[in-house]
Amino acid sequence: MGQDVSYHSLFDFKEISQGNVADGNQDHFELFAQDLLKAKGFYVERSVTRGRDGKKDMIVSEVMKGAVGEKKVFALVSCKHNAHSGKSVNDVIFDNVNSVLQQYDCEVFIGFYSTVVSSGVEEELQRHKDSRASSLKGYHIVDRSVIVEWLVETAETLNVFKRHMPVSYRRYISSDSFSGVYSEVPTAACHYCGVDVFDGFDGNVHTIREVKYQGFSDCVEVNKIRDVYFTCSEHADIRKCDYSQNFQGSCIVHDKSKVLSCVSPLGYIKKLMDDVRLIRSGYYSFDDDSFRKWSNLQRALFYFVSRSVESPSKNLFISRFNNYHLK
Structure with a gap:
């Protein structure tokens, strides 16, 4: 094994092309932002376009749910990709921002930046938010640390990570920054x-369940996991065997999950707790061999989820459990 590396050093935003070099990829960072926001659940109302002033704008929306209904909130997304120079973002030309907010009926400003922001940026945004003459009702700064957090959050965001920053993704997956156990x-x-389907995480996990009903009712008499196995992406749709020959009189249910979805921290803990709940309720049962395979799968996946995090931000993995006070 190699030397342990700093967690944040695994993410090299310089993989994303510069915006001021006319090589055909100058919109790469904006397209990356668009894909990541979509993976986070935003709807892209207006894709990346270049305005008359040369600046690129994007409009996204999010449905906010309240006690008495829902409201669709529109946000202007402004991107700055300074990773190649390392400079912080120290200005927001708000005259332009405010006019775009009014033009597209936006209430929120999202700053999407590959570096950090200076204190002056947030002060300027807060000042305009407090101004009655401004259309701004709220703002959110998505800087480097927030992007890092988002990239490894779900299977969808991991896919964005893999597609736009393949070298960093590979380094993250194969890094030695794991739990040490x-x-x-x-x-x-x-x-x-x-x-090896863990090499790139392009494969699938297959679970075979035998389901038997009581007579012609919907009441399940047997729901037993009979097999757990893996396939690479090339063989994803090939069945291991005809299980109906082995368990005649039963319904065979074939569940298939992407390996990538199993190694995202939230995906892993959600699927594990769902399985534990079903086992505890008696809805799922195992034979000895399938339970061994299922147990080995959980232990193997935990390697990729339990990586150590250097100086995590307050919103990173640990915060997912901040309501649990176990004694």
Whole structure:
């Protein structure tokens, strides 16, 4: 194993092309922002366009739910990609921002930045938010640390990470910044070709369940997990065998999940707790071999979820459990 590395150093935003170099990729950062915001649940109302002043704007929306109804809130997204120079964002030309807010009926400003922002930026935004003459009702700064947090949050955001920053993604997945309780990196062989599906996380986890009903009712008599196995992306749709021959008189249910969705922290804990709840309720049961496979899967996946985090931000993984006070 190599030397442990700083968590944040795994993420190199210089993989994303510069915006001031006319090489055909100058909109890369804005497209990255658009994809990540979509993965976070925003709807893109107006895609990346370049205005008359040369600045690029994007309009997104989010549905806010309250006790008496829902409201669709529109936000202006402003992107600045200073990772190549390392400079902080120290200005927001608000005359332009305010006119765009009014033009597109936006209430919120989102600053999406690959570096940090100076205190003056937030002070300026707060000043305009407090002004009665301004259309601004709220703002959110998505700087480097927030983007890092978002990239590893769900299977959808991990896909954005993998697509736009492939070198960093590979470094993150294979880094030695894990919990320290494993002696080596786990592997998972495709049932058909033996390829390690943890190498790139392009494969699938398959769960085979035997379901038997009582007579012609909807009441489940048997819901037993009979097999757990892996396939690479090339063999994703090939069935391992005809299980109906093995469990005649039962309905065979074939569940398939992307490995990538299982190694995101939120995806992992959600799926694990869902399974535990179903096992505890008696809805799921196992035979000895399938339980061994399921248990080994959880232990293997935990390697990729339990990586150590250097000086985590207050919103990073640990905060997902801040309401749990176990004694």
